[in-house]
Structures are given as structure tokens and as C-alpha cells.
Amino acid sequence: MPHDPAVLDAVVKAYDIRGLTASQLTPEVVYDLGAAAASIVADDGPFLIGRDMRPSSPDLVDAFARGLQGQGVDVIDLGLASTDLVSYASGELGAPAAMFTASHNPAGYNGIKLCRADAAPVAIDSGLAELRDLVLAGVPAALPEESRGQRTERDLLEPFAAHVRGFIDVDVLGPVRVAVDAGNGMAGHVWPAVVAGLPIETTPLFFELDGTFPNHPANPLEPANLVDLQRVVREGGHALGLAFDGDADRVFAVDEHGRPVASALIGAVVADRLLRAHPGETILHNLICSRVVPETIEAAGGTAVRTRVGHSFIKRRMAETGAIYAVEHSGHFYFRDHHRADSGLVAALVLLEAVADAGVPLSEVVAPYDRYPSSGELNFTVDDPQARVDAVASAFAGRGASDREDGLTVVLDDGWFNLRPSNTEPLLRLNVEGDDDAALSRLRDEVTSHLLAPV
Template identity: 35%
Template sequence: MTVISQSIFKAYDIRGIVDKTLTEDVCFLVGQALGTKAREKGVSHICVGRDGRLSGPRLQCALMRGIREAGIGVYDIGAVPTPVLYFSTVYLKTGSGVAVTGSHNPPDYNGLKMMLAGETLYGETIQDLYKAIVADILYTAEEKGSYEKVDVLPAYMKSITDDVKFSRPIKIVIDAGNGIAGPTAAALFKTLGAEVEELYTNVDGNFPNHHPDPSKPANLQDLIKALKEGDSEVGLAFDGDGDRLGVVTKDGEIIYPDRQAMLFAGDILSKRPGATIVYDVKCTRNIKPFVESRGGKAVMSRTGHSLIKAKMKEVNADFAGEMSGHIFFHDRWPGFDDGVYAGTRMIEILTRFADANEPLKNLPNAVSTPELQIPTAEGENFELVEKIKQNAKFEDAKDIITIDGIRVEWDDGFALARPSNTTPVVVLRFEADSEDALKRIQQRFKDEILRVEPNARIPF
């Protein structure tokens, strides 16, 4: 009997430590559970791909065996960025796929991002897989599902090169952090006509240079150095599985994803008046007036790539941006998060300007903190945020938003506290018009949290 830990069944995906909580046996059972659900939904085939982690090949094999055990066919997409796997579900018309990926987690982690019948699995639908495995409600077919290896990379590349056009030659730096996006991104930008200076674009699951997570400034220092010392105009960074984008200007300024989202939204609204733009609760409050001043509709969503995809479907959005770096285009692209495609759209916009950095520098900006964290015991992060929501008093605030944690807005800034769905912490974020306003808002929020929970370990 395989011991399976419920702890790996997260809010947006399955994730665990390889050979401890995430084993080949576990992947086989998850595959069989997915295959069982696929049968219920009338799905005949599931696309399966993997990132560049060392454990990927064997975990992918185990997962595919499990899917086929339930009589469902498998298209083996191979080692590709997660967005290429998402693309394969559209291209091969399955609406169903699994990316075996640890994303930006340490090398000893791996995981599964899953979609079935056009729906990204999250929350209860992921817990349902766990329940089916524990209750042993798994279908075993008399005849195993089919297996076919399919190379969708050429079709993915062609779809982008047919769609995106650069207005002039440009030299860029790409830092893939030895993640799976490196070879694809380098080849794609060269095909589109850019000159590419490559940093760590070879795939190495040990991640020997820096962690493949562009949301952390420490991981962008090599990119910043290359831009300052060389003649490239702008820098792009990708995370471990290629579904998130980082952007750095020539002088080393990091353009965080909520500001990237404004650039993309403005471009889309210039061609699609009245378009709906989705953004998550962690994003700058500058997005809403930026979108509305250009005739668009701005809709705030809960954080999480699966939740944002669901919100986009609900409101029929043309675009969504998430603070973590997931960027979703649904104007000329199928609506999944794709850091590599987002990078091409970024350069498409920038090459319309003689100075590629001008449109980035002109984006509205604010003083803000990085993501801060209050550490808690497992599960207590949700309890703490609920306590704050129920008992904290912010009579001086302009608005209080509780769709995902609590976001308190004043005329000159905001404070956010939300429970992480992946680790036992409360995530804090603050933004304001000035340093003084930021300090005031942080202190105001801190005082109120400590009044509600005196033992909270606030990191400032």
C-alpha cells in the first residue's frame, strides 16, 4: 500500500519533495485518478510534458503509466516549458494536460500542474484526486490507454512567429536560470529577429548559477550586470518552467509584473476598446485607473494562476496579470499563462520606440515593499487572516476588500494580508504614494495585527 500525504495536494497544483512525499508510486496513483476523472468527463487523451528537473523523466513515466492504466491515451510532449504543454492541449484538441514541474521550487522538489476538459484543476478538484486515491475509487481498464510521442514545439514556435512582429532590430539579454525555457526562448527571439545575449539558457536541473525565480531581485543580479556592462537594450528572465516573466531595464530597474500588466493592458485596449483586464489582489492600485482611463474594465481576482484563469473565463477577459509574474493573453493567444509568449509581446511593444526603455520608464509607479511574510504553524495562517478580517478596525480606510485575505485601501496607499496557499505564512504587501505614507500605512497595519494577535511575528 503506497502511503500518500495529503500535504502535497496544494491549492493550485500537486507539489512535494522527490522520493519523500512525491514518489513514482504516488505519481502513478495520481495518473490513475486523473484517468478515472477523464473517463467521467469524456476525455480520451491527456497531454503530458515535463520541465528540466532531474527527477522529471521517471516521474513523468510513472504518471503516464497511471493515466494509461485507466484506459486513457497519452500524448507524451517531452521536456518543454509548461506553456508549451498548455499549448499542446489546444493544438491536439484534448483540453487536458499535465505538466510535471517543480516551477521555481528548490531542485529536490517536483510537482504536477493539471487541467482536464478545458478546466485548470485547483482547490476542491485537486482534493478530489486525493480522496479518490485514499478511497481506492480508481478505474482499471481491461485495455491500457494508447501512447504517442508528439513534438509540438515547431507548431508552438510557428504560432508565435506568425502572430508577433518586431518593428525594428533589438539586442536583448535572456536569463533562463538553467530552467526549461532557455533553449525555446533563445531560439524563438532569434527567429523573430532579435540579437540575443544568453545567460544560463542551457537546461540544468541542479540550477548551478541562481534559482530560476525572477520574482526575487537576488536572482536578477546577473541579468542587471549584463545589461549595465553590455550593449543590450532590455533584459528578460524566466522561471524554472517558463510560465512567468521578469523584465529589467537597461539601467537595472526591475519592472515588476503589475507594471508589465499596465503596458500590456494599454496595448490591448488601443486595439480592443472596452476590453476587460483582470489583475490579482497583490497588484498595484495604479492598474484600475490606468485601465479605466483607457476605456477598459478592471476586475480584481484572487491570487493563483488557476483562480485567475477561472476569473478570466467568468468575465470573458482579454488579458490578466498576476503580481507573481504569470501573464495571460486571451486576445491573440489561447488565455493560458506563458512567460515566453509574454516576453515576445513585451519586445513587440518596445521595438515600436527608438528607446526601448521609454515605455517602461513611463509606466505609473509607486513606493512599495516586496512580499513580506508572517511565519505561522501549518494552517494557522488562515486563522490569523480570519482574525484580522473579523476584528481589525480600519475606520479611516477608503475601502476594505476581502476577496482574498484583507486589502485595506487609503487615498495614498494600501496594505494587504493574505494566507499563502502553498506555505504556512501570511503574505503582506504595502504600497503608497510616498515613503512617509508607506511607513504610516505599515505601522497602522502592524498595530492593528498586534492588537488582534499580540504574538504575531511581524517582519518589520
């Protein structure tokens, strides 16, 4: 059936497919996306499908599977899964995969994260645009019944959990108390399996799978969604708290006092830990990460490589450089031995190993890395994002090193900033870091004044 081009343009994003299930990502659209994926993403083997706990996920999985099967492609249904479980399955089985999730979005949304065999990402420039265009042009008719693909089920939770545990030295992991907020998302399904048999005492928050999110949205980036975790950590004498997003591929941490810990600091701790076990390796960091990340990598004897923001860029650079690990400022942590995919669960276990090994709570573990104050990500709604970036670039011309690798980055004697357009909204995202609080305030206020001035 013909589809509205505006709808397809709206749901096909830079890195995934995502939209409202009532009006955009309907079973009819998803069926055709499955049929299109048969020729664009699939290969000679089966196609893997996993899903989160959203009420719409089973019907959308069925529609996508029927679309694939109608083109003669066999489907392996992984059932309930976190995104990193699906990445693991794609890598281990050498098969393309689809994860049905809208991650941290509200209950009315759903989406599809696609990868080729070996967890290779499918983004707008590596398949998603083709997928959209084929659906708009009209997918091929389904094959006769006898030629259609078969659908089978496979449960990989236990082997996946063993895989995650393989990233730490279990003998080093002493007892540690942690509160974990699953936000009624997929961490509630995978975390118990991952920590089974480990000396980790977990206080679970909202582990019941419920895609209506009755307690709070599964979006740990919003401070309001950390309040329950912070209270439990402070009251219960925990060494730290962990919060996962809806599909459990991102993890965020609070220390024993309930204070949020920046993802860059977690990334630095994990990098330090990995380089102890794998000296001399290359580690990537996106250009919005704190300077402490590359400084930590170099101090530990590794090679730090700077990269653009975004998982498709990072995975490509990991393949090119052989990097063992990559850090993003947004709670994504990528591991070469996890098929270069991101895993909040692996990062969480390595962090717990560091805390247990040190024998002190999280605040003391991160203290040596917490040396540069930062603004966090500040968003500005503007009419012409590129004109604003150009205006800021002109204002800082000649005052320090600058580049346009991803937006505008300017490095000064006492700090740096990055200003980059959003991929999906008329927003500019500003990140500022200073040598001290005064330098941070000065630089943030100056950049902001140029952003808000008439162009």
C-alpha cells in the first residue's frame, strides 16, 4: 500500500527508525520496512529480531517478521532483549538484526535499531535512506507460501550474561552494594542474569517490565528521573547507584551521596581499568568528552583517538583503528570485544569491578578524574543554526585552536567549547569545559552572548 512520504521522512532518523505507533510506525509501515530490509540489510542467513517491553512491540515484531518472511528470509525471534543482547547475537551468529525499541522515549513511541551481520551499524548513509526510498517506491510482493521464510525462537540471555561477565576479573570483584533503577525497562530483564553468582548485592528499583512506564520515564538524562535512585542510594548505604535507559544500552551513575557522575568520568574510570588488563591499546573518545578522558588514556599508556559524535562514526573508527574501547559523553560505551557495539551492562560491570577493587564508594573512585568543571549539554533553539555557528566562529577567530570536525570546537588556554547542530531539531548544542569554575563561567557566558546576539 502507498505510504505518506512525510511519515517516512519523519520516522527514518539519522541512526534508527522511530515514531508514534498510533499514527506513524504502524504495523502496515513496519511490514513494508521488513520487506525492504530483506533486500537492503539481509544476506544469505537468517535475520534476528529482539524487542523491548513496550505494549506495541509484539505486534510490530510480527509485522516486520512477516515482511521478511514474505521475501524468503528466515527469522530468528530472540524475544525480550536489551539492545546490547541483540548486538551480541548479531556478532556471535554473524547475522543482521533488528531491535524494536524507542529507548528513552515515552510509551506512545516505538522504533527499530538495525544492524548488519557482526553488529555493523545501519545509519541514514548506510542503508536507512535506501530502506525509506524502497518503501515509498513499493516493496516487492510476497512470495508464495511455500517459498516464504521460517520463524523460529532462540533464547540467548544466559550466554549473553556470561559474555558480559567475561569483561571483568571475577576474582577481583569483591562484595559491593549497588542500587539499580531499570525504569521498568529491559535492565530489569537482563541485570539479574548478568550478576547471577557475582558478589554484587543489588537493590532493584522498577525491575517489572512495563512499557507504559508507571513510575518515571526510562530516561536517566533527565534529573527528575533520578530522584528515586538518589533517595535509595543515600538511605541504603550503597557504594553507588546505576540507572539504565529503556533498552539498557546506556548506563548512568550516581555516587553514594546520590550525586550524578558525568559519563565522561565513568568513561575515564573504565578506560583506566581496561588499559591495566590490555596495556598499550587504542581508545576512542568523542570530541565532547572531558579532557580527562584522553589525559587518562595517555597516562595509562594507551593511545587516545578523537572522533565525531554518533555511533556509526565511532564504530567505523573502531574498525579502522582496532580500538579496544570508545567513550561518548552521552552514556554510550563501546567495546571491541562486544563486536564494537555499545553496552551499558559491560560498562556497569567494569565500573563495579573498579569500585570493589578500590574498596571505597564511587565518589572516591572518581575523585582523581574529576578535575575540570563543565557546563553539561546546553540546548539553544535558533532559527538558523549554521549562521549562529559561523557567528561564534568569527567571534573566536584567532584566539585558539579550532576545527569543524563536528560543529565548531575551539580550544583556549583555560578551556574549550563545542557547538554543534542537532541532527533532528532546530537546536544548537553547547558543551563548555574550563580549567576552573571561573574559566567555565567566563567562556560559557561569552559563547552564549554570541549565540543570542542578532545575526
